[in-house]
Each structure stands twice: as C-alpha cells, then as structure tokens.
Amino acid sequence: MLEIRDLHVEIGEKEVLHDVNLTIGNGETHVLMGPNGSGKSTLLMTLMGFANYNVTKGTITYNGEDITQLPIHERAQRGIGIMFQRPPTISGLKLGKLLAATYGDRPDEIAEMARNLNMDRFLDRDINKGFSGGEIKRSEVLQLTAQSPKFVMLDEPESGVDLENISLIGHAIGKLLEKDVHIVNRKKSGLVITHTGYILDYLDADKGHVMCDGEIKCHGNPREILKEIKARGYRECLECRSM
Amino acid sequence: MQVDVGKKVDLNPEDRERLAQSGIELGMANRCGSYLQMNQDVMHSTCSEEGIEVLPYALALEKYPWLSGYAWQLVKKEKDEYTRYVAAQERPVGYVIIARKGSNNILPIQACLFLGREQIQHVHNILIAEEGAELHVISGCASGSHVGKGGAHYGISEFYVGKNAKISFTMIHTWGEEIEVYPRSASRVEENGVFLSNYVCMKPVKKVQMYPTAYLEGENSVARFSSVVISTEGSHLDLGSRAILSAMGSSAELVTRAISRGGEIISRGHIKGEVKDTRGHLECKGLILKDGVIYAIPEIEGSVVGTELSHEAAVGKIAQEEIEYLMSRGLDEDVATATIIRGFLDVKIAGLPDALQKQIDAAIDAAEKSGF
Incomplete structure (x- = not known):
C-alpha cells in the first residue's frame, strides 16, 4: 500500500530525515518507535504532505502512485488519514460541522458515530477548544472514523489519555484498522507512533521500526523491540549502525 | 396574516434578492409585522401581534402626543450634521414600534428601509418595550442594485427598554458600493431590562459610520x-x-x-x-x-x-496550521479557508430567538457561498 524510498526531508534549511525506506503492505499495521526528536512525527507529517516538510530526495508511493508532490487534501481524498498528537484549536468551527463537511450532511449517522466515542456532547463545541487530552484524542478518532481512511497514521494515540479512555480509543482505532476483519480480507493499513506501547494491546501490530536521528535503524517484532527499549532505553539504538 | 409586501412595491428580482439577503421576507413568512419604506415613501406598516403597534413616525406622533417626550431624548438633534439634517425635516419619516406592557412577539417584526435612487434617505425610529414586554425586530437595509454615487442613508433610532423588558434589534445591511450610511442610535435600559443589538454587513458599501450607545440605568440591566x-x-x-x-x-x-x-x-x-x-x-x-x-x-x-x-x-x-488540518480531512485549500472564516464569524447571541439567529447565520452563509 505504501512504499517510501530513499526519503530525505528538510525543515527550514535543516535535513531532519535521511534516507528513510519503509514498505507497508495491505492490511498491515506498523509501529514506529524512537526517542523524542528522532523524526517520527516529521515522517508522518511528510507522508500527509504538510507544507513545512520539504522532500529533497526520494519518493512516496501510495497504491502504486507517486504522491510525493501531491497536495494534502488530494492525499486525504485518496484515503490517507492522520490522527494528530497536538491538533490546532479552531475557534468558531464546530466539530459537528467539520464532520458534516467530510462525511456528508447525515446528522443521525454522525451523532451515532459520536455517541460511540462518547463525543456526542462535543458536536456543537469549537474544535479542540477546552478539550482535555482524552477528548482531543477521541475527537481525532471520531474525525478519522468519519473520513474512513485506507491508510491510517496515528501520532502517539495514547499520550495524555487515561486508562478508561485508552480502552475506548484503542477499540475505535482497532476498528479503523479493520482488526476485526480476517487478515486475508483486511484492506486497511496503519503506521502508529507510540512511546508506551499501550495501544499495541488493541492493534496487534505486524512490524516494528525504530527511528533515531532521522533514520530507521532497525525492524522487527514490535513487542520485542518495545521490550528491549523498556529494558535498555534507546542508547543502543543510537549507537547501532548495523542497518 | 399573509400579506405579500412585495406586491406593494415595484421591485426587480435582483432587488428582491437584495432585500432577502437583508432578512426581509416580502411574503411575510415568519414575521408578525412589517414596516416598508422605499426612499421616503412609507409603503406598508402593520403588525398582527396583540399589544404591539407598528406605525409610521408622523402618524404615531399624531396619534400619541406623549411620544414627543421620547423623540430626540437619547440621540440629540445637535449631535452632528446627520442628526441636524434629520431633525430639520418638515416631513419626518420612519417608524415607531410600541410593545405594550407584557406583550411578546415570538415572530419578529421586520423593518425594511430600501433606497432605490440617488438621494438621501432619512428615517427617525422610536422603539419602546414597556414593562415586561419582549420585542424582536429585524431591520433590513438595502439599496437598489443600480443606485450609484450620491445615495445615502441617515437613520436615527431611539430604543426604550422598560423594567423587565427586552428588545432585540438585528440589522442586516446590503447597501451598494457607492452608498454612505450614518446610523445614529441610543438605548435606555431600565431595571432588569435587556437590550440586544446585532449588526451584520457582508456586502460592499462605501462608508458606514455608527457608534450606538446603551445607557444602562436600571439595576441588573443588560446590553x-x-x-x-x-x-x-x-x-x-x-x-x-x-x-x-x-x-x-x-x-x-x-x-x-x-x-x-x-x-x-x-x-x-x-x-x-x-x-x-x-x-x-x-x-x-x-x-x-x-x-x-x-x-x-x-x-x-x-x-x-x-x-x-x-x-x-x-x-x-488565518493560521496555516488550521488550513492544513482541515485539508488533511480532505477539504481543498479554498474550502478549508472558507470553513475557518465561517467559524470565525459564528457569533451566537445569548437570548436571541432562533429565527433571528438563523437569519444572521443565513446572511453569513450566503457570503460564504460567494466566497466571502
């Protein structure tokens, strides 16, 4: 579904990602780990096409199409979606109105989706204005549910979320990624950034990757990688040059 | 009462549309009363709500001499050249709306001031809500699509909100690019009274100058x-x-x-x-x-x-981050921008009836459709 080849990205004048290579197949969920500032969020923002992330070399191919230079909304319309770690607040714009813009003016269905995420009381609220950490995440998952992307990127979906909300969000994300569908028939893929790994309880991720200093250093079983990181931290990853 | 106010005036479809954009229902749907002034001619003045009267200014002062104690009390004749101009008119034109004690209009009264040629349109309005009354008015002000340089509107409005009374006044302007507009208004609010004043201007106009004042003279009064x-x-x-x-x-x-x-x-x-x-x-x-x-x-x-x-x-x-956020949900840049602007303009007014809030929303929605 997604193929990243030799990707180099600059923010301002500084190269932040160097020679990133990654392939995510249909129905697969990959996990990206790495220390703060290693470039994980930059990779997601680049895949979505945000303006400040300048691809200087390499390609991003999505379902066989080179989307490296495609505008954000066209990537979204092709089925790429992102859950932001810290989305902006948009004063005056109601969550319900944005959902109607992406999903269509079907208020009953939107209300049902919102109820499932315990967000029905927020449809008339300004997007993210005064939302708690958990409410922001639920709002993001709700927006993605309405958008129904084929390739889902999640930037730390569990950060700032209490245990009760993690379960709610985890199950909703699992549904977004069709974890309830047999692997043979599953069409949706995902790339998930996580620090704690709590979200893995709901995702059954297929592969894990560690990013350090703007490069993907190693691949492997996501739970085993997480176990190593929890035991030894990222020091060995930073020193590792084996890739 | 279903009167087609539009039949009383000769308006082309474009001008009818401009009035509609100003919140004027020529078919009188969802309105309990109406005042229509074309240039300096009063075309129509009526109200079906019990306890509320809508009268042309001159007739009202003749019918109720006590009104002279309300005229030019809150806005002074000598305030500026525009008030002096209106005060000097031998034939004052405008409307008076009196909501008697305890009356309440759920459907708003519409006041339509239409300028159809290059001249100065002058009006003097007095609105009174007596004790416990609730009065809702939408004022649609527009000029004909072909009115050019020299068109102007001078409007004096005095609002008297009695004890425990409420007036909401929603004014939507659809003037032309060559029109100058000088409203001069003031309100006096008594104990527990509420005065709501809403103004919407989404269309080009040469100049609007106004600085209304609310005198909150009663305990717990609100503006x-x-x-x-x-x-x-x-x-x-x-x-x-x-x-x-x-x-x-x-x-x-x-x-x-x-x-x-x-x-x-x-x-x-x-x-x-x-x-x-x-x-x-x-x-x-x-x-x-x-x-x-x-x-x-x-x-x-x-x-x-x-x-x-x-x-x-x-x-x-508009923050680029906000535009890109909406684009990541599939909206193109223009739609994302318009959506953010629409949100920015979305002011909900506490205490305003739904019908009037919808009218304000409709005026802004129309601007959104034409790309602001």
Whole structure:
C-alpha cells in the first residue's frame, strides 16, 4: 500500500530525515518507535504532505502512485488519514460541522458515530477548544472514523489519555484498522507512533521500526523491540549502525 | 396574516434578492409585522401581534402626543450634521414600534428601509418595550442594485427598554458600493431590562459610520452588542458601540468579528463603569485576508471600586496550521479557508430567538457561498 524510498526531508534549511525506506503492505499495521526528536512525527507529517516538510530526495508511493508532490487534501481524498498528537484549536468551527463537511450532511449517522466515542456532547463545541487530552484524542478518532481512511497514521494515540479512555480509543482505532476483519480480507493499513506501547494491546501490530536521528535503524517484532527499549532505553539504538 | 409586501412595491428580482439577503421576507413568512419604506415613501406598516403597534413616525406622533417626550431624548438633534439634517425635516419619516406592557412577539417584526435612487434617505425610529414586554425586530437595509454615487442613508433610532423588558434589534445591511450610511442610535435600559443589538454587513458599501450607545440605568440591566462585518476594497466601516453602566448589577458585552478583504474597518468600543457591582467585556477579533486595515480601539473606563471591565482585541491572519488540518480531512485549500472564516464569524447571541439567529447565520452563509 505504501512504499517510501530513499526519503530525505528538510525543515527550514535543516535535513531532519535521511534516507528513510519503509514498505507497508495491505492490511498491515506498523509501529514506529524512537526517542523524542528522532523524526517520527516529521515522517508522518511528510507522508500527509504538510507544507513545512520539504522532500529533497526520494519518493512516496501510495497504491502504486507517486504522491510525493501531491497536495494534502488530494492525499486525504485518496484515503490517507492522520490522527494528530497536538491538533490546532479552531475557534468558531464546530466539530459537528467539520464532520458534516467530510462525511456528508447525515446528522443521525454522525451523532451515532459520536455517541460511540462518547463525543456526542462535543458536536456543537469549537474544535479542540477546552478539550482535555482524552477528548482531543477521541475527537481525532471520531474525525478519522468519519473520513474512513485506507491508510491510517496515528501520532502517539495514547499520550495524555487515561486508562478508561485508552480502552475506548484503542477499540475505535482497532476498528479503523479493520482488526476485526480476517487478515486475508483486511484492506486497511496503519503506521502508529507510540512511546508506551499501550495501544499495541488493541492493534496487534505486524512490524516494528525504530527511528533515531532521522533514520530507521532497525525492524522487527514490535513487542520485542518495545521490550528491549523498556529494558535498555534507546542508547543502543543510537549507537547501532548495523542497518 | 399573509400579506405579500412585495406586491406593494415595484421591485426587480435582483432587488428582491437584495432585500432577502437583508432578512426581509416580502411574503411575510415568519414575521408578525412589517414596516416598508422605499426612499421616503412609507409603503406598508402593520403588525398582527396583540399589544404591539407598528406605525409610521408622523402618524404615531399624531396619534400619541406623549411620544414627543421620547423623540430626540437619547440621540440629540445637535449631535452632528446627520442628526441636524434629520431633525430639520418638515416631513419626518420612519417608524415607531410600541410593545405594550407584557406583550411578546415570538415572530419578529421586520423593518425594511430600501433606497432605490440617488438621494438621501432619512428615517427617525422610536422603539419602546414597556414593562415586561419582549420585542424582536429585524431591520433590513438595502439599496437598489443600480443606485450609484450620491445615495445615502441617515437613520436615527431611539430604543426604550422598560423594567423587565427586552428588545432585540438585528440589522442586516446590503447597501451598494457607492452608498454612505450614518446610523445614529441610543438605548435606555431600565431595571432588569435587556437590550440586544446585532449588526451584520457582508456586502460592499462605501462608508458606514455608527457608534450606538446603551445607557444602562436600571439595576441588573443588560446590553449586548455584536457586529459581524466584512470590508472589501473601497469600503470604509467605522463602527463602534458604547455602554454606560450607571446602575448596580448592570452589565454589557460588546463583541465584534471583523474581516478585511482590502477595506478599512475601525472597530471602536467603550464601556464605562460608573457604579459598583457592574461588569463589562469588550472583544474585537479581526482577520486580514487581503491587505487592508483593521484598527481596533477598545476603551474601558472604570471610575469606582467594584466595577469589573475587560477587553481583548486580536488582529491577524488565518493560521496555516488550521488550513492544513482541515485539508488533511480532505477539504481543498479554498474550502478549508472558507470553513475557518465561517467559524470565525459564528457569533451566537445569548437570548436571541432562533429565527433571528438563523437569519444572521443565513446572511453569513450566503457570503460564504460567494466566497466571502
């Protein structure tokens, strides 16, 4: 579904990602780990096409199409979606109105989706204005549910979320990624950034990757990688040059 | 009562549309009363709501001589050249609306002031809500699509809000690019009275200058002003509102959302806290979408212990981050931008009937459809 080849990205004048290579197949969920500032969020923002992330070399191919230079909304319309770690607040714009813009003016269905995420009381609220950490995440998952992307990127979906909300969000994300569908028939893929790994309880991720200093250093079983990181931290990853 | 007010006047479809954009229902749907003035001619004046009268100004003063005690009390004849001009008219024109004690109009009364040729249209209006009455008025002001240079509107409005009474006055302007508009208005609010003043201007106009004042003279009286305006190139909007808090428990809120698309907006505001236990908040937010001017001049003036006044003003542009956020949900850049602007202009007015809030929303929605 997604193929990243030799990707180099600059923010301002500084190269932040160097020679990133990654392939995510249909129905697969990959996990990206790495220390703060290693470039994980930059990779997601680049895949979505945000303006400040300048691809200087390499390609991003999505379902066989080179989307490296495609505008954000066209990537979204092709089925790429992102859950932001810290989305902006948009004063005056109601969550319900944005959902109607992406999903269509079907208020009953939107209300049902919102109820499932315990967000029905927020449809008339300004997007993210005064939302708690958990409410922001639920709002993001709700927006993605309405958008129904084929390739889902999640930037730390569990950060700032209490245990009760993690379960709610985890199950909703699992549904977004069709974890309830047999692997043979599953069409949706995902790339998930996580620090704690709590979200893995709901995702059954297929592969894990560690990013350090703007490069993907190693691949492997996501739970085993997480176990190593929890035991030894990222020091060995930073020193590792084996890739 | 279903009167087609439009049949009383000769309007082409374009001008009918301009009136509709100003919130005027020529078919009288969802209206309980109507006043229609074309240039200086009163075409229609009626109200079906029990306890509420809508009368042409001259007729009202003849019918109720006591009204002379209300005329020119809140707005002074000598205030400026525009008030002097209106005061000097031998044949005063305008409307008087009297909501008798305890009356209440659920459906609003519409006041339509239409300028069809290059001349000065002058009006003098008096609105009175007696004790416990509730009066809702939508004022649609528009000019004909072909009215050129020389067209102007001078409007004097005096509002009297009695004890436990409420007046909401929603004014939507659809003037032309060559028209100059000088409303002069003031309100006096008695004990527990509420005065709501809403102003919407989404269309080009040469100049609007107004600075209405609310005198909050009764305990626990309330005034809320809200303005939602767009100024395009060549438009000069000098707008403001003022509240004088002179009774204990009185409060005021002045909210403005201003967008410049190359035009000039001066957004003034003044709240004066003269006695203790008074509150006031003034808020002006501006977006500059195309090089123009938004000049916010918020003033708060407290002179006693126990008055609490605050203001916030911000002028800027739409954050790229917000546009890209919406684009990541599949909206193209233009739609994302318009969606954010629509949200920015979305001011909900506490205490305003749904019908009038919808009318305000419709005026802004229409502007959104034409790309602001």
